[in-house]
Amino acid sequence: MATAISFAQFIRLSKTSVFLHGNGLRSFTNSVSFSSASSSALSSPQLLKKKWRQPVVSVLELGGTKIAKDDVIRDDPTNNVPDTIFAKLGMQLHRRDKHPLGILKNAIYEYFDTSYSNKFDKFDDLCPIVSVKENFDDVLVPADHVSRSYNDTYYVDSETVLRCHTSAHQAELLRRGHTHFLVTGDVYRRDSIDSTHYPVFHQMEGVRVFSPEDWSESGIDATSYAAEDLKKCLEGLARHLFGAVEMRWVDTYFPFTNPSFELEIFFQEKWLEVLGCGVTEQEILKRSGKADNVAWAFGLGLERLAMILFDIPDIRLFWSSDERFTSQFSTGQLGIKFKPFSKYPPCYKDVSFWINESFTENNLCEVVRGIAGDIVEEVRLIDNFTNKKGMTSHCYRIAYRSMERSLTDEEINKLQWDVREQVQNKLNVVMR
Ligand code: PHE
Numbered sequence: 001m002a003t004a005i006s007f008a009q010f011i012r013l014s015k016t017s018v019f020l021h022g023n024g025l026r027s028f029t030n031s032v033s034f035s036s037a038s039s040s041a042l043s044s045p046q047l048l049k050k051k052w053r054q055p056v057v058s059v060l061e062l063g064g065t066k067i068a069k070d071d072v073i074r075d076d077p078t079n080n081v082p083d084t085i086f087a088k089l090g091m092q093l094h095r096r097d098k099h100p101l102g103i104l105k106n107a108i109y110e111y112f113d114t115s116y117s118n119k120f121d122k123f124d125d126l127c128p129i130v131s132v133k134e135n136f137d138d139v140l141v142p143a144d145h146v147s148r149s150y151n152d153t154y155y156v157d158s159e160t161v162l163r164c165h166t167s168a169h170q171a172e173l174l175r176r177g178h179t180h181f182l183v184t185g186d187v188y189r190r191d192s193i194d195s196t197h198y199p200v201f202h203q204m205e206g207v208r209v210f211s212p213e214d215w216s217e218s219g220i221d222a223t224s225y226a227a228e229d230l231k232k233c234l235e236g237l238a239r240h241l242f243g244a245v246e247m248r249w250v251d252t253y254f255p256f257t258n259p260s261f262e263l264e265i266f267f268q269e270k271w272l273e274v275l276g277c278g279v280t281e282q283e284i285l286k287r288s289g290k291a292d293n294v295a296w297a298f299g300l301g302l303e304r305l306a307m308i309l310f311d312i313p314d315i316r317l318f319w320s321s322d323e324r325f326t327s328q329f330s331t332g333q334l335g336i337k338f339k340p341f342s343k344y345p346p347c348y349k350d351v352s353f354w355i356n357e358s359f360t361e362n363n364l365c366e367v368v369r370g371i372a373g374d375i376v377e378e379v380r381l382i383d384n385f386t387n388k389k390g391m392t393s394h395c396y397r398i399a400y401r402s403m404e405r406s407l408t409d410e411e412i413n414k415l416q417w418d419v420r421e422q423v424q425n426k427l428n429v430v431m432r
Pocket of ligand 1: 019164165166167205254256257276277278297298299300
């Protein structure tokens with residue numbers, strides 16, 4: 001029963017990929033969006049050299065690059081990375097073999113290794129700090145696409161971001177000559193707060209390049225050949241992970257693939273989107289010196305799949321170090337169902353204010369997360385009206401709930417007090 005409820009909630013709240021919409025109309029998005037063999041430092045060497053040659057205090061080593069906190073967070077208008085996000089850099093949940101995300105990554109590796117006799121090169125330690133060029137330009141994301149905004153993406157400076165998808169590594173790996181590869185990593189997106197959205201999550205990217213001899217004897221054109229191969233590969237992957245599920249393909253849009261598809265599986269009475277994919281835009285191959293080839297690519301969100309496979313009801317749990325969570329999973333065990341160890345009561349607090357022109361829900365959520373961290377379960381707009389003078393009021397209901405303990409009234413009142421104060425000061429709205 002608990003599962004049914006949590007999953008229904010998951011479906012209802014699920015939003016789709018930020019890259020689906022060519023016209024950039026969406027503003028609140030998150031991804032569904034997708035060893036350690038040949039991993040190496042990859043991100044924009046010129047950029048890393050310039051900014052990270054001599055970190056003041058080296059606190060982290062990411063993909064072979066040492067990074068200090070003040071390399072990532074600076075008091076500068078071109079920087080919007082908060083402390084809470086810096087704290088996640090280097091956690092690499094996907095590299096822990098006993099963590100649901102690591103178990104899932106390994107299960108996907110297993111599928112590719114057996115189906116393609118170890119042909120896919122695997123990268124899971126590439127630095128998540130990448131250039132704007134790698135994250136957007138190299139994969140043909142239009143200059144005015146919503147995903148480039150400071151409201152949606154974490155910028156270290158005007159030319160450097162925390163990658164918002166693993167597609168950021170496609171072009172460089174192609175340039176380096178890889179023809180079959182999987183890239184797994186943590187990705188970062190500014191977003192709203194609920195049980196399926198968290199500003200850091202994990203994706204796996206897959207790319208396969210074909211040569212003319214691959215398709216020449218098939219009697220079909222290169223693009224159709226790649227599209228067919230892609231669908232076969234991913235249907236096999238879905239069966240490997242979910243067993244005999246019903247699935248369907250839906251046409252969609254991504255800037256980097258054409259045609260583009262989403263794979264949906266029928267799970268607990270609902271169609272659920274599990275990945276995005278398509279035939280790589282020829283322009284990307286051309287720029288990588290592969291004009292005569294054709295390729296496919298896919299991207300899948302690991303949390304989304306892991307929530308289904310392990311019955312995990314809240315995305316914050318992936319970050320929990322509570323033994324009652326971590327001890328439930330073991331290496332190589334994909335089928336284990338998570339048993340909720342507690343359900344502490346939520347506490348709801350409302351906050352109402354007159355918004356201004358620059359107000360966004362993502363900014364509000366960042367303020368709330370900055371104060372309450374993982375104690376905040378959901379921030380939901382419950383009232384919205386514009387008065388005769390044209391002033392717009394929003395009322396948000398904040399659900400506070402720890403997954404690990406009961407919260408005291410005193411503690412929540414203090415959090416809510418801080419939220420009110422910072423919402424007013426940082427977002428310049430007028431409290432009601
Ligand atoms: N990068 C896309 C996303 O994050 C997923 C994707 C990858 C789609 C590769 C197509 C090809 O939504």
